[in-house]
Amino acid sequence: MAVEMGTGVPWVMCKEEDAPDPVINSCNGFYCDAFTPNQPYKPTIWTEAWSGWFTEFGGPIHQRPVQDLAFAAARFIQKGGSFINYYMYHGGTNFGRSAGGPFITTSYDYDAPIDEYGLIRQPKYGHLKELHRAIKMCERALVSADPIVTSLGGFQQAHVYSSESGDCAAFLSNYDTKSAARVLFNNMHYNLPPWSISVLPDCRNVVFNTAKVGVQTSQMEMLPANAEMFSWESYFEDISSLDDSSTFTTQGLLEQINVTRDASDYLWYITSVDIGSSESFLHGGELPTLIVQSTGHALHIFINGQLSGSAFGTREARRFMYTGKVNLRAGRNKIALLSVAVGLPNVGGHYETWNTGILGPVALHGLDQGKWDLSWQKWTYQVGLRGEAMNLVSPNGISSVEWMQSSLAVQRQQPLMWHKAYFNAPEGDEPLALDMEGMGKGQIWINGQSVGRYWTAYAKGDCNGCNYVGGYRPTKCQLGCGQPTQRWYHVPRSWLKPTQNFLVVFEELGGNPSRISLVKRSVTSVCAEVAEYHPTIKNWHIESYGKPEEFHSPKVHLRCSPGHAISSIKFASFGTPLGTCGSYQQGPCHSPTSYDILEKKCVGKQRCAVTISNSNFGVDPCPNVLKRLSVEAICSPTTSTTMQPNWRG
Numbered sequence: 259m260a261v262e263m264g265t266g267v268p269w270v271m272c273k274e275e276d277a278p279d280p281v282i283n284s285c286n287g288f289y290c291d292a293f294t295p296n297q298p299y300k301p302t303i304w305t306e307a308w309s310g311w312f313t314e315f316g317g318p319i320h321q322r323p324v325q326d327l328a329f330a331a332a333r334f335i336q337k338g339g340s341f342i343n344y345y346m347y348h349g350g351t352n353f354g355r356s357a358g359g360p361f362i363t364t365s366y367d368y369d370a371p372i373d374e375y376g377l378i379r380q381p382k383y384g385h386l387k388e389l390h391r392a393i394k395m396c397e398r399a400l401v402s403a404d405p406i407v408t409s410l411g412g413f414q415q416a417h418v419y420s421s422e423s424g425d426c427a428a429f430l431s432n433y434d435t436k437s438a439a440r441v442l443f444n445n446m447h448y449n450l451p452p453w454s455i456s457v458l459p460d461c462r463n464v465v466f467n468t469a470k471v472g473v474q475t476s477q478m479e480m481l482p483a484n485a486e487m488f489s490w491e492s493y494f495e496d497i498s499s500l501d502d503s504s505t506f507t508t509q510g511l512l513e514q515i516n517v518t519r520d521a522s523d524y525l526w527y528i529t530s531v532d533i534g535s536s537e538s539f540l541h542g543g544e545l546p547t548l549i550v551q552s553t554g555h556a557l558h559i560f561i562n563g564q565l566s567g568s569a570f571g572t573r574e575a576r577r578f579m580y581t582g583k584v585n586l587r588a589g590r591n592k593i594a595l596l597s598v599a600v601g602l603p604n605v606g607g608h609y610e611t612w613n614t615g616i617l618g619p620v621a622l623h624g625l626d627q628g629k630w631d632l633s634w635q636k637w638t639y640q641v642g643l644r645g646e647a648m649n650l651v652s653p654n655g656i657s658s659v660e661w662m663q664s665s666l667a668v669q670r671q672q673p674l675m676w677h678k679a680y681f682n683a684p685e686g687d688e689p690l691a692l693d694m695e696g697m698g699k700g701q702i703w704i705n706g707q708s709v710g711r712y713w714t715a716y717a718k719g720d721c722n723g724c725n726y727v728g729g730y731r732p733t734k735c736q737l738g739c740g741q742p743t744q745r746w747y748h749v750p751r752s753w754l755k756p757t758q759n760f761l762v763v764f765e766e767l768g769g770n771p772s773r774i775s776l777v778k779r780s781v782t783s784v785c786a787e788v789a790e791y792h793p794t795i796k797n798w799h800i801e802s803y804g805k806p807e808e809f810h811s812p813k814v815h816l817r818c819s820p821g822h823a824i825s826s827i828k829f830a831s832f833g834t835p836l837g838t839c840g841s842y843q844q845g846p847c848h849s850p851t852s853y854d855i856l857e858k859k860c861v862g863k864q865r866c867a868v869t870i871s872n873s874n875f876g877v878d879p880c881p882n883v884l885k886r887l888s889v890e891a892i893c894s895p896t897t898s899t900t901m902q903p904n905w906r907g
Contacts, residue, residue, distance in 0.1 A: 272305040286345070288322075288730050291333035304334055306345035309382070310369025311732040314361045314573040315600065315743050318719030318736035321369050323726035324382040325454070328389045328468040330730075332455040335393055336417040336429035338404060344386075348372040351748045354708040355523060355701075358604030360555050360614075361573035363744045364710035374748055375689035375779050377478070377819075384473030391795060392466035395459035396427035405429075410441040414450065418461065426461035435728045453727040456793070464793040469726065472794070474786040474816055475839045480691060480746055480777040483684040487761065490771055492667035493659050495674035495764075496644055497594060498563050500528070504647065507638045513553075514597055514615025522642035523701075523711070527595040527616050529637050531630070535588040538626055545583040546624035548593070553577050553613040556598040556699070558673060558766060559584075562591055565673045568767065570715075576612070584622070593632070595620075596674075598766070600711065645676045645764060651703040653760045668770050677763045677771040683754040686821070686895075688778035690754075691746040692761075696773025703762040707753055714742035746777065781893050783828065785839035786814045789886040790870055811874075817865040818893035824863055825894035830856040832875045835888040842888050847880035856889055864896070 260269050261280065269281045275296055277283035285293035286306035295302055309327055311320035331342055349367035351374055357364055367374035371383040378384075393400075402421030410416055413434040420426045432439045432450035439450045450456055454469035514525045539545050550557060552569070554576035559566045561584050569580035584593075597616050603609035618633035649655030656678060664677055684690065692702060694712045702709040717738045724735035763771060792812035818824060829835075830852040834845035855875060860866035870887045872878040879885070 270303060270305060289330045289333065290339070291330070291337045301340035302334075302338060303341045304339060305343050307331060307334075307342050309344050309346055309371060310349075310367075312359075312368060313363040313365060313743060314359060315363055315713045316361070316570075316572055316715040316718060317743055318717045318721060319369075319738045319743070320732050321724060321735040321737055322730055323724060323735060324385045325469045325471060325726035326730050327382070328385055329453055329455055329726075331386070331389060332393075332429060332457065332468050333431070335400070336405065336431065336455065344371070346370040348376070349374040351710065353710050355520075355601070355711065357601045357711065359573055360576060360599065360601035360603060361571075362601055364712065364747055365744050373478075375691075377689065377779060377781070378476070380476040380784075381471045381473045385471050388466055388473065388795070389457075389468065392457040392459065395465065395795070396457065398423075399425040399427035399459075410443060411439055414439050414441050416441075416443050420461075428458040428461045430456045430458065430464075465795045467793055470789070470792060472786075472788045472792045472812060474784045474814075476781045477783040477785070477840065478779060479782045480693065481780050481782070483690060483776040483778045485681050485684040485776040487679040487681050487772075487774060487776070490664035490677060490679045491661035492664045492678075492771070493645070493650070493661050493676040494667070494672055495676065497526075497560060497674065500526070500638070500640055501644065501647065504642075505638050505640045507636055509636055510634050511616055511618045511620070511637060512639065513613050513617060514599060515602070517615075517639055518599075518641045520599075520602060522646055523599045524641075524643050524646075525597045525599075525615060526640040527597060527637055528640070529593050529632055529635050531586070531591050531593060531622065531632065533586050533588055533591060533625075536626075537588070539586075539624065540588055544624060545585060546622050548580070548582060548584045548620075548622055550580040550595060550616060550620050551577070551618055552580065552597065552616050555600040555614065556766075557616070558596040558598070560592075560594040560596065561585060562587070563594075576614075596766075600713075643674075643764070650676055650678075651708070651762045652706045664771050668772070671768045673765075673767055675765050677765065679761050679771070679774075681759050681761060681776060682757045683751070683759060684776060684778065686778065687751070688780050688819075690749045690751060691777050691779060692749055693746055693773075693775045693777050695742065695745050697763065697765055697769035697771070698767030700763060700765045700767075702747060704749060704753055705755065705760050709747050709749060712744070712747055714745065717741055717743045749776070781819045781822065783840075783890055783892050784816050784818060784824075785842075785888070785890045786816060787835075787839075787886060787888045788812050788814050788870055790884060792870070811869050811871040813867045813869050814887050814889055815865070815867050816860055816889065816891050818891075820864070821896055822864065822893045823896045824860045824866065824891045826861065826892045827853055827856045827889065828892055829888065829890040832870070832887045833879045833885055834883065835886065837888075839890060842890055847883060847885065849875040849877070849879040851876050852887075856891070860891060 270284050271277040271281050272284045272286045274283050282300045283296050284303035284305040288308050290304040310322045346368040349370035352364050373379045399419040405417040408416050415431050417429040434452050451469040456464045457466045518525050554571045556570045558568045567582040571578040599614050603612045620632045622630040648658045699713040719736040719739045721736045721739035794812050796810040829842040831844050832849040832852045833847035836843045836845045859868050
């Protein structure tokens, strides 16, 4: 059917080995160098090179080191790959209820080279940019021939491309995960770090190595935006009176999405039980137990209008069982179960058959009669919340209910509460987010537009550091264990008015809205660490092939965000410094002029470059030792006093 549409362009189908001609089958994954298409005349296409991994509520943040991502891309190109598409190159936000999964967070940042907020993530962006430049320099040779592969050692290889017109490009690879290798290629020695590839666009000079990161690392922080939230007011979702026009009653339990048609995350399942006055538990005996089996994703249980308990699934285990004591009284008791969806299924075998909601059993245990199965009773259903039906999220819908001061409402710590406030847009152009640390679980709207679901579930995982070496998988480089998986929620500035922006929060569990604040995302410091003989593109000129040429010393480049400048140098050492960005220390060898040179060249400027050479730092602090320059600089907003005019030099 697809081919018969006659689009005039080739069709590509990923992860489908038996894609029929002329459809081109392609690869998705962390690595695709082992992939070959199902016909020799089809190009080798990598449709999704995964730059990171998605986040799920209750899970950690996943990082993928750029050294490994660059290594994966270079492996694919050296084998003859035709095309790479990064997934994701620009992270994003699942606004509204568009996050799938289920349980995928509102943030879809993905550790991408351009982050969720549209800011460049360094060093990932810059290191990949240098890789792409190096590959582009090999272009003529790459498109002229297939590679000739030779072994340079147990885990080392050379892939050489050469054309009849004399172009030559080589990729020298070291697959050893433990140690660096010194290899002999074309009668010259090359040092290859573990798990890395060096790119030689003239088969002689190394212009790039995937493991040697020469670009800066930018440290991002969420800083107060100093935008006051004013006039907090609250409204309790009324669960005692249901709107009969929007309910229906039937025998037994129904699948949630079939009932809601995704018009809301929320579906009420309501029934009643009559308890005789002679029941033992009413006369000092043990309270009965309610058991509810849910197919997902979250559940709040109300007995006679009071929250009795909550339970949640996870992405790995959507189904869960709630078991809890219930405080019933003599006579009629109303059991109201609020089932909550956390995203529609979007990947997995036959996911159209996955269920959501309460399909039973629902049963009371511990009554005098024993077990009472409620699954096949009459159940009344209501799609969505009263506040949704009354459009409380819209600036025009708020007058339909009685709001109360939030400070009074919060003292009662009741569930299912709507909160509203106003705020003015902060000055500047930094991206904005809402800090929801003081809240539990729910949804957010600004000026009637849905920011998305929030849930400050704490991340469980294995956050024990990260090494780029060795095959990557999502369990490898985890961050944020013991913190809320997602604390900050992206607010596009384009949604805001200069004043009187209308914020509405629906909170399922509790929480204190006065702790909600607006923050701005800023680069607060930049680091760089570059060795004396770092490979640079300047060291390659095709005309000088085979002739000795003056070595171009590498440079450290530092750059703050627009509107910011380097206000101070927190650390600088030319020699053998130790540590990583944020925790550098002087090593046994250190040039005493390090700070002076960096301060002179960089303070007061948005960007600066410092050459790494003995002559630049006065005297060689330790002859015959490979030295490097490590720097950490603080970025601050520019004012007329901190910004150094260029004419002062």
